[in-house]
Amino acid sequence: xxxxxxxxxxxxxxxxxxxxxxxxxxxxxxxxTQIIKQANxxxxxxxxxxxxxxEIFIDIMEDVMQKFYAxxxxxxxxxxxxxAVRLIHHQVRLFLELAVQEKALLQVMKEAIGASSIAAKTWxxxxxxxxxxxxxxxxxxxxxxxxxxxxxPKLVARGWFYANEMYMxxxxxxxxxxxxxxxxxHLTEMYxxxxxS
Amino acid sequence: xxxxxxxxxxxxxxxxxxxxxxxxxxxxxxxxTQIIKQANxxxxxxxxxxxxxxEIFIDIMEDVMQKFYAxxxxxxxxxxxxxAVRLIHHQVRLFLELAVQEKALLQVMKEAIGASSIAAKTWxxxxxxxxxxxxxxxxxxxxxxxxxxxxxPKLVARGWFYANEMYMxxxxxxxxxxxxxxxxxHLTEMYxxxxxS
DNA sequence: AAAGAAATTGACACGATGTCAATGACATAA
DNA sequence: TTATGTCATTGACATCGTGTCAATTTCTTT
Numbered sequence: 001x002x003x004x005x006x007x008x009x010x011x012x013x014x015x016x017x018x019x020x021x022x023x024x025x026x027x028x029x030x031x032x033t034q035i036i037k038q039a040n041x042x043x044x045x046x047x048x049x050x051x052x053x054x055e056i057f058i059d060i061m062e063d064v065m066q067k068f069y070a071x072x073x074x075x076x077x078x079x080x081x082x083x084a085v086r087l088i089h090h091q092v093r094l095f096l097e098l099a100v101q102e103k104a105l106l107q108v109m110k111e112a113i114g115a116s117s118i119a120a121k122t123w124x125x126x127x128x129x130x131x132x133x134x135x136x137x138x139x140x141x142x143x144x145x146x147x148x149x150x151x152x153p154k155l156v157a158r159g160w161f162y163a164n165e166m167y168m169x170x171x172x173x174x175x176x177x178x179x180x181x182x183x184x185x186h187l188t189e190m191y192x193x194x195x196x197s
Numbered sequence: 198x199x200x201x202x203x204x205x206x207x208x209x210x211x212x213x214x215x216x217x218x219x220x221x222x223x224x225x226x227x228x229x230t231q232i233i234k235q236a237n238x239x240x241x242x243x244x245x246x247x248x249x250x251x252e253i254f255i256d257i258m259e260d261v262m263q264k265f266y267a268x269x270x271x272x273x274x275x276x277x278x279x280x281a282v283r284l285i286h287h288q289v290r291l292f293l294e295l296a297v298q299e300k301a302l303l304q305v306m307k308e309a310i311g312a313s314s315i316a317a318k319t320w321x322x323x324x325x326x327x328x329x330x331x332x333x334x335x336x337x338x339x340x341x342x343x344x345x346x347x348x349x350p351k352l353v354a355r356g357w358f359y360a361n362e363m364y365m366x367x368x369x370x371x372x373x374x375x376x377x378x379x380x381x382x383h384l385t386e387m388y389x390x391x392x393x394s
Numbered sequence: 395a396a397a398g399a400a401a402t403t404g405a406c407a408c409g410a411t412g413t414c415a416a417t418g419a420c421a422t423a424a
Numbered sequence: 425t426t427a428t429g430t431c432a433t434t435g436a437c438a439t440c441g442t443g444t445c446a447a448t449t450t451c452t453t454t
Contacts, residue, residue: 002451002452003399003400003401003450003451003452004400006400006401006450006451007400007401010401010402028312031440031441031442032441032442032443033440033441033442041402041403042402042403042404043403043404043405043443044402044403044404044405044443044444044445045401045402045403047442047443047444048401048402051443052442052443053442111311113311114308114310114311114312114317115225115311115312120311148390151383151386151387152379152383154374154375155375155379155380155383156383156387158363158364158367158375159360159363159364159383159384159387160360160387162359162360162362162363162364163356163357163359163360163363165359165363166355166356166359166360166362166363167355167356167359170355177351178351178352178355182349182352183352186348186349186352186353186356187356189348189391190348190353190356190357190387190388190391190392191387191391192391193345193390193391193392194386194387194388194389194390194391194392195387195390195391199420199421200419200420200421200430200431200432201431203419203420203431203432204431204432207432207433228409228410228411229410229411229412230409230410230411238433238434239433239434239435240412240434240435240436241412241413241414241433241434241435241436242432242433242434244411244412244413245432245433245434248412249411249412250411
């Protein structure tokens with residue numbers, strides 16, 4: 001059984017080395033040569049475990065995705081508008097805080113999403129998962145008479161997540177002209193006033 | 198004076214050829230070789246007029262930018278909330294319609310913005326121009342008692358534009374799960390209910 | 395310990411980039 | 425008209441990154 005272990009270990013060496021190099025050089029400037037050098041393995045070895053640079057990055061990306069999913073899946077069952085506002089504000093904060101916490105990796109992710117179609121696809125999955133979940137929450141609120149009924153949950157969810165996502169990306173930039181707290185407050189307020197009644 | 202004319206003509210040949218090739222192959226797959234071949238010029242010539250592929254694309258990008266700017270600068274001086282809603286809805290429609298109209302180029306632009314830092318910078322300029330202009334409109338509405346005064350115009354403008362922008366990108370995709378009109382209506386309604394009083 | 399299987403390797407072919415010395419084409423002055 | 429300098433054009437070249445694959449090393453099994 002030592003054979004497979006060694007192989008897995010090599011795979012891990014690649015991912016770990018890639019993580020370092022990606023954070024150091026960004027997505028596009030990173031080369032396979034840099035990664036295998038950092039991992040102390042031969043050039044061809046990288047291609048045994050991954051198709052290309054993009055695939056290696058996806059591996060890294062999926063770790064953070066889990067953290068995002070956890071926030072997306074938080075329970076949401078408010079009885080009043082006030083409670084809904086509080087829950088939403090809390091969720092927005094968690095979302096933006098996670099972005100700031102993982103700032104370095106998210107910067108690389110943004111670059112990767114732009115440059116690699118596989119990375120783009122992966123991110124789109126996260127997004128649609130969020131939107132689907134938010135749409136559920138909106139529908140719930142509508143059923144309970146908390147939210148305006150004539151709006152389509154899916155379209156509301158989409159617009160709402162888009163605003164959040166863009167604020168998130170903005171927060172990963174070196175200098176931002178606003179604070180996380182301000183962003184969370186404005187997002188929540190605009191949204192809840194616009195959709196809840 | 199024929200000297201400069203010829204040079205300008207060559208430059209234009211490059212841009213025109215690049216436009217074709219970019220639309221055909223997308224941003225990343227396009228190579229200098231393809232462009233100079235389409236333009237019927239020598240390889241080195243492209244580098245006389247542009248630093249690289251990115252610079253050529255910026256030239257093309259700036260044409261469409263003008264159309265966006267025109268929409269951003271539309272006059273906004275409503276006397277009532279109803280009038281504001283109508284103006285905003287109209288502007289959103291124009292914005293999204295322009296996106297659909299220029300769909301092919303916008304798809305390439307999206308790719309370029311992701312892959313090229315120069316293109317990203319250029320797009321950011323458009324965005325900030327929009328946000329600055331919207332912030333003015335919000336401030337105007339607040340002064341005239343149409344909009345909630347405790348919100349910061351710049352943050353409101355940012356969130357609002359982000360939602361619009363993402364819907365715009367979505368509308369350039371091959372198949373979209375909603376109509377332009379639905380998107381415009383929901384955007385406008387969520388926004389005006391959230392910010393106007 | 396021999397044979398087979400699995401893991402590792404780096405040299406190679408290929409394609410794209412950006413540079414630059416050489417060439418070609420035009421304008422101006424004699 | 426010619427000659428001379430200037431500007432425009434060119435493609436061969438050096439460089440770099442990619443992905444492949446035949447050869448080699450390392451382990452496992454008999």
